[in-house]
Amino acid sequence: MNRESGADGASHGDARADDTPDARTDANRETDTAPDGGTDARRLILNPTSGGGTHVERVRDLADDYGFTVAETEHAGHGTDLAERAAADGVETLAVCGGDGTLHEVVQGLVRADALDAVTLCVVPAGTENFFARGLGVETLAEGFEVAADGETRALDLGVAGDEPFVLSAIAGLPADASAAATHNRKNSLGPVAFVVAGIEEALDFDGLQVRIDAVEDDGTETEWAGEAEAVLVGNVRKFAEEGGQADAEDGLLEVTIIERLAAHDAVVEYLEQRVLERDTPHVTELHARRLDFESLDGDSVTFSLDGEIREFERVTIDTRPGALRVKVGDDYEPNPE
Numbered sequence: 001m002n003r004e005s006g007a008d009g010a011s012h013g014d015a016r017a018d019d020t021p022d023a024r025t026d027a028n029r030e031t032d033t034a035p036d037g038g039t040d041a042r043r044l045i046l047n048p049t050s051g052g053g054t055h056v057e058r059v060r061d062l063a064d065d066y067g068f069t070v071a072e073t074e075h076a077g078h079g080t081d082l083a084e085r086a087a088a089d090g091v092e093t094l095a096v097c098g099g100d101g102t103l104h105e106v107v108q109g110l111v112r113a114d115a116l117d118a119v120t121l122c123v124v125p126a127g128t129e130n131f132f133a134r135g136l137g138v139e140t141l142a143e144g145f146e147v148a149a150d151g152e153t154r155a156l157d158l159g160v161a162g163d164e165p166f167v168l169s170a171i172a173g174l175p176a177d178a179s180a181a182a183t184h185n186r187k188n189s190l191g192p193v194a195f196v197v198a199g200i201e202e203a204l205d206f207d208g209l210q211v212r213i214d215a216v217e218d219d220g221t222e223t224e225w226a227g228e229a230e231a232v233l234v235g236n237v238r239k240f241a242e243e244g245g246q247a248d249a250e251d252g253l254l255e256v257t258i259i260e261r262l263a264a265h266d267a268v269v270e271y272l273e274q275r276v277l278e279r280d281t282p283h284v285t286e287l288h289a290r291r292l293d294f295e296s297l298d299g300d301s302v303t304f305s306l307d308g309e310i311r312e313f314e315r316v317t318i319d320t321r322p323g324a325l326r327v328k329v330g331d332d333y334e335p336n337p338e
């Protein structure tokens with residue numbers, strides 16, 4: 001694994017000696033508790049409702065130890081405002097404590113503030129799934145702060161659907177409907193099982209998508225797919241084909257999986273064949289695309305899940321901003337997990 005440079009050739013191993021708790025002064029500690037502002041270089045945006053919400057006290061203690069001021073979200077969408085504010089305040093290292101949805105909001109704020117170049121993100125996992133944090137090799141709250149202090153900085157791709165950035169994935173079809181049904185409250189009470197429960201409920205009355213997809217592949221080839229789809233899964237940091245999991249997030253490409261609509265039973269068998277046996281199946285199309293144009297053919301808008309946040313599009317272009325996200329990663333991060 002290349003530990004020297006990210007996709008943009010940025011220099012790495014840039015943790016500063018004063019990032020460690022021991023190196024900071026008592027005076028520093030006193031200013032660390034500014035709730036929602038200041039000109040500090042390190043700030044943490046904390047979603048107190050992510051996961052079961054049991055992380056708050058511990059995270060505040062760790063933030064204090066590592067010299068992060070804490071800005072707590074007060075409502076859905078607030079993470080975007082707080083990130084914009086952090087950028088305006090000149091924050092250089094911005095940690096995000098929550099799940100993938102909170103990270104999604106924070107990235108919106110940095111894009112709105114045109115501050116992706118100026119801010120390095122760190123993740124402190126406190127959500128239900130924490131897919132992004134796990135991909136970066138960050139499993140626990142404490143590891144989130146350790147990596148914020150000492151981790152390597154890499155330049156990861158950012159996905160964009162229309163004008164909205166996403167980090168993990170943009171998915172349309174059955175899984176997006178299931179993710180819409182797995183509400184925040186339900187996730188808090190059921191955990192990851194909420195997705196399964198919601199998925200079964202949604203499968204009972206999901207109609208399929210009538211869509212056309214024009215993709216520009218890695219080598220410039222243009223590919224068109226039109227028909228009735230069960231789901232269109234577009235991964236940036238995440239991939240869905242074969243065994244699924246983390247994708248190469250530094251290749252400037254989207255991992256696209258289109259699952260053709262079949263009788264429910266056949267579709268499940270084929271999807272499992274592909275995932276478990278890694279066998280090509282005739283009704284699953286995989287593409288590595290730089291860009292794709294998605295259009296609903298029946299005039300209905302389609303429900304998308306962008307990192308778990310629900311949006312509606314009748315037509316949308318999805319592409320990437322290669323290497324646009326500066327992110328601290330742990331030792332277990334694999335740039336190319338293939």
Ligand SMILES: Nc1ncnc2c1ncn2[C@@H]1O[C@H](COP(=O)(O)OP(=O)(O)OP(=O)(O)O)[C@@H](O)[C@H]1O
Binds near residue numbers: 073
């Ligand atoms: N103070 C708040 N009160 C209520 N909702 C909030 C608050 N702050 C943020 N949110 C909302 O919480 C939602 C989910 O948060 P997040 O994704 O971080 O946690 P999660 O759903 O538990 O985890 P994951 O996405 O990893 O499964 C986001 O859509 C966000 O808008």
